[in-house]
Amino acid sequence: MRRSVRIGCGAGFSSDRLDPAVDLAQRGGLDYLVFECLGERTMAFGHRDRMLDGSKGYNPHVAQRMRAVLAACRKNGTVVVTNMGAANPLAAAQLTVGIARELGLAGIKVACIEGDDVTRQMGPDTPLHDRDGTVRAVGLPVVGANAYLGAEALLPALKAGADVVIAGRIADPSLFLAPLAHRFGWGLDDWQLLGRGTAVGHLLECGMQVTGGYFADPGFKDVPRLADCGFPIAEVGYDGGFVVTKLPDTGGCVTTATVKEQLLYEVHDPASYLTPDVSADFSQVTVEQIDTDRVRVGGADGQPRPDKLKVTIGFDGGLLAEAGVSYAGPNAQARARLAGEVVWQRLSRNNALQGDMRIDMIGVNSLHGTAHEPETDCEDVRLRVALRSRRREDIDTMLWEVEALLCCGPAGGGGYRGSVTPCVVTHSALVAREQVRPTMRMFTA
Amino acid sequence: MSGRLKVHDIAHARAGDKGDISNVSVWAYDPKDYPLLKSQLTVERLKAAYPRLIRGSVTRYELDHLHGLNFVLRDSLEGGVNTSLNLDSHGKSFSYLILGLEIESA
Numbered sequence: 001m002r003r004s005v006r007i008g009c010g011a012g013f014s015s016d017r018l019d020p021a022v023d024l025a026q027r028g029g030l031d032y033l034v035f036e037c038l039g040e041r042t043m044a045f046g047h048r049d050r051m052l053d054g055s056k057g058y059n060p061h062v063a064q065r066m067r068a069v070l071a072a073c074r075k076n077g078t079v080v081v082t083n084m085g086a087a088n089p090l091a092a093a094q095l096t097v098g099i100a101r102e103l104g105l106a107g108i109k110v111a112c113i114e115g116d117d118v119t120r121q122m123g124p125d126t127p128l129h130d131r132d133g134t135v136r137a138v139g140l141p142v143v144g145a146n147a148y149l150g151a152e153a154l155l156p157a158l159k160a161g162a163d164v165v166i167a168g169r170i171a172d173p174s175l176f177l178a179p180l181a182h183r184f185g186w187g188l189d190d191w192q193l194l195g196r197g198t199a200v201g202h203l204l205e206c207g208m209q210v211t212g213g214y215f216a217d218p219g220f221k222d223v224p225r226l227a228d229c230g231f232p233i234a235e236v237g238y239d240g241g242f243v244v245t246k247l248p249d250t251g252g253c254v255t256t257a258t259v260k261e262q263l264l265y266e267v268h269d270p271a272s273y274l275t276p277d278v279s280a281d282f283s284q285v286t287v288e289q290i291d292t293d294r295v296r297v298g299g300a301d302g303q304p305r306p307d308k309l310k311v312t313i314g315f316d317g318g319l320l321a322e323a324g325v326s327y328a329g330p331n332a333q334a335r336a337r338l339a340g341e342v343v344w345q346r347l348s349r350n351n352a353l354q355g356d357m358r359i360d361m362i363g364v365n366s367l368h369g370t371a372h373e374p375e376t377d378c379e380d381v382r383l384r385v386a387l388r389s390r391r392r393e394d395i396d397t398m399l400w401e402v403e404a405l406l407c408c409g410p411a412g413g414g415g416y417r418g419s420v421t422p423c424v425v426t427h428s429a430l431v432a433r434e435q436v437r438p439t440m441r442m443f444t445a
Numbered sequence: 446m447s448g449r450l451k452v453h454d455i456a457h458a459r460a461g462d463k464g465d466i467s468n469v470s471v472w473a474y475d476p477k478d479y480p481l482l483k484s485q486l487t488v489e490r491l492k493a494a495y496p497r498l499i500r501g502s503v504t505r506y507e508l509d510h511l512h513g514l515n516f517v518l519r520d521s522l523e524g525g526v527n528t529s530l531n532l533d534s535h536g537k538s539f540s541y542l543i544l545g546l547e548i549e550s551a
Contacts, residue, residue, distance in 0.1 A: 041526065130464050214459065221457055257457060257472065260511055264470035266461035268517045270506055283508065317527065358530035367538045370523060370531065371498035386530040425527040428464075 005183050007176055007200065008233045010069065011035040011082075012207025014042045014059055018068055020208075020231045020250065025069035025078060027247055028233060032179040033073060035065060035082035036172050036205045043169060044314025044424035046087030047119075047144030057088030058095070066099045066164075073163070074105050080164045081154065081175050087144060089114055093166045093443055100164075100445035108445040111157030113167035115438035118311055118431060119145045129310070130428045140315035140425055147309045147431055150276030151197075152188055153438035154178035160442055169312070171275045173201025176234075184238045194278035195302025196240025199285060202273070203244055203262050203297065204232050210244060210262040211293075212252030225251025245294045254293040263287075276309055278302040308430040317423035318355070318390030323402035324362070326382040326415040335410040336361045336381040342409055343385055343401050353397065355389030382415075388423060395420055449547050456482055458540035465501075465525035467536040469543050472513040479512040485548040486514060494546055516543070 008030045010021030014037045025033055037059045050057025059065075062084045073080055085092040093112035100108040122145045124136035135142065146169035155178060157165045167175075177197040180186065186193045203210050211232045216223040223229070230250025236242040244254050263282055267273050271283040281301040288296045327336045340359040347353055360366035362382035365374050383405075387398045399418040406416055452458075455478040458471045471486060473479040488503045501520030508515065522536045523529035 217457065220453070257474075260472050260513055261457065261459040261470060263511075264461075264468065264508075264513070264515045265459055266463055266468065267470075267515065268463070268466070268468055268504075268506075270508060270515060283506075285511070287511065320530075356528070356530060360532065362532070366532045368542055371495040371542055384532065386532075388528075388530060427527075 005032070005180060005236045006030045006233060007032040007034065007179060007204070007236060009034050009036065009204040009207050009231050011037050011065070012205060012209060013037060013039060014061070016207050018064060020229065021065065022068045022072070023247060023250065024231050024233070025072040025076070028078070029076065030078045030233070031183065033069065033078050033080050034175045034204070035080070035084055036175055038083040038086055038169065040312050040426045041314070041424050043086055043146055043312065044143055044426055047314055048316070048422070048424070050087045051143065055091055058086045058092035059084035062092050062095055063099060066096050067103070070100055070105055070108070071103055074108060079158070079162065079179065081179060082165070083167050083170050083175060085112065085166045085168045087117070087168060089166050089168045096164055096166060097443045097445045106445055108163045109161060110164045110166065110443045110445065111160065111162035112441045112443065113149070113153055113157060113165065113170070113438060115153070115436060116146045116149050116167070116169040117144065118147050118436060121431065121435060122311070122313055122429065126429050128427045129430050135313065138315055138425065138427060140317060143314045143316055143424065145311050145313040147311045147436045148276050149436070149438050150174045151178035151181055152277070155182055156440045157442070158182040160440070162442065171277070172205040173198045173275055174277055176201030176204055177277055180236055188277070191278055191302035191304055193240045195280040196300045198273070198275055198278055198280040198302065199282060199297060199300035200234045200236055200242050202280070203259065204234055206262065206265060207231050208252060209265065210258055211246045211254050212258060215258055215261065221257065223253055227251060240300070241296070241298050243290065243294050243296050254295050256287045256289050256295055259287045259295045259297065274306050276305065278305050307433070309433055309436055311429045311431050313427050313429060315425040315427070317425040318388060319392065319395050320421045320423045321387045321395040321398050321418065322384060323399050323418035324382050324384045324416070325402060325405050325409065325413045326380070327410070327413055328380045329412065330379065332379045332381045333361065333364060335412065336383045339383045339405050339409045339413060340385070342405065346401055347398060353394050354391055355387050355394055357385065357387045357398070360384045448550060450550055451544065452482070452486065452546050452548055453544035456544065458544050460537055460540040462522055462525070462535045465520055465522045467518045467521045467539050468515060469518070469540050470513055470515045471543055472511070476512050481548065481550060482514065483507065486543070486546070490546070491516060491518070491543070495542065
């Protein structure tokens with residue numbers, strides 16, 4: 001089929017906005033709508049959720065997203081592709097089937113892709129790829145491990161006519177490449193076309209980051225109507241050339257600048273961007289503004305895919321506690337600094353306290369303080385104390401000490417807040433392709 | 446025009462992270478300013494500017510036809526999101542560290 005394909009991105013991360021995705025489903029005239037919702041650490045949290053409740057472990061917004069877009073997608077012939085299955089694609093697929101029935105969309109075909117979960121293949125002696133040593137050397141309990149599957153794993157579902165494809169760990173650009181390879185009949189060894197399709201996926205996978213999100217810098221890079229920014233669409237030709245755009249009457253902008261920034265987002269060597277499908281080469285990519293909010297992209301290339309698949313292993317990282325008290329007005333920085341010294345002295349005395357602690361002054365040095373000594377006369381400063389520990393009692397001790405500053409610390413401190421967040425640690429390993437066997441199951445609503 | 450200016454005056458940037466590696470792409474607004482960016486924003490300049498932060502190697506990739514540079518800063522995210530206690534553990538704000546550097550215009 002030689003007609004161009006319209007593919008949109010309805011989410012670029014787990015908590016991305018819903019209304020622009022609904023807009024795309026309703027007005028986009030899309031062939032495919034992709035929801036990319038799975039960061040490295042999001043998957044580890046999915047495994048933890050599934051351990052606590054076997055029916056969970058998928059993206060917490062699956063139901064809301066499906067309820068909001070399924071009817072429009074069916075009406076417009078748009079196939080939904082997503083990694084929202086996270087650590088439990090089967091449960092997410094079953095949930096989606098139930099929602100389709102509720103909505104009166106009988107006959108919708110929902111495919112579930114599994115086989116990325118390789119937790120049982122990982123052992124204490126599995127060597128790590130991103131650091132020296134083995135899984136044992138990390139010294140933390142493993143919560144789960146997933147191999148990055150490529151476009152190949154999604155093709156059986158698309159060939160079987162799925163209306164919705166729900167997977168777990170699929171490499172982000174592969175979610176976009178698979179529909180293109182399917183529709184255009186690209187060979188899985190045509191490295192140039194796979195490189196071009198990967199460029200489509202790479203530019204779209206972070207949603208609004210290519211249409212004006214993560215971009216605005218008032219007075220330097222102004223973005224119109226940022227609050228109503230639209231999600232991106234790619235119009236892709238059979239030869240892999242494409243135009244990035246967005247719906248008319250949405251906020252944001254698609255310019256050569258937004259496209260260039262996203263082109264190298266999380267890319268190291270532009271000539272060698274590795275996915276399970278291809279070693280993509282973005283070094284000769286061209287961008288051309290052909291109309292308002294329309295940028296033509298060409299020149300991506302590719303080399304043979306890596307031999308092995310990357311695996312992300314999630315570990316239980318204990319708890320992160322953060323607590324703060326604010327100081328404002330004359331000498332605020334000195335008072336906040338003194339408050340930090342008091343907390344440090346008292347917690348250092350307690351030899352039993354385990355874990356790493358950090359003290360910052362928000363407004364002065366909390367983000368770039370490690371890089372250089374900031375100079376500011378800011379008079380609105382927040383002391384921030386952060387502690388990561390696997391022992392709950394240490395977490396509670398720190399929170400108590402910071403709260404006690406209200407009466408026991410420097411003058412004029414107020415606005416104590418404390419929070420505790422569960423943490424995960426991730427490392428990567430490599431696995432032979434033969435050891436990973438993706439499967440597909442189809443359900444009909 | 447000659448004198449000191451900030452990279453922010455002539456370029457825009459975006460930061461991303463993978464593990465303990467940060468990458469920051471820096472793009473000249475005006476192609477005329479790209480040679481200045483390329484000559485002043487060197488690997489040595491970055492390493493010298495932030496020695497406490499960038500503990501590993503710095504690699505610079507050049508996309509001359511797009512007027513952009515991509516810096517890969519190894520061992521620069523205080524251990525990465527796994528261990529960093531920095532409020533911005535992904536280093537999303539590092540793009541503005543580079544944009545905040547001063548350069549000498551000819």
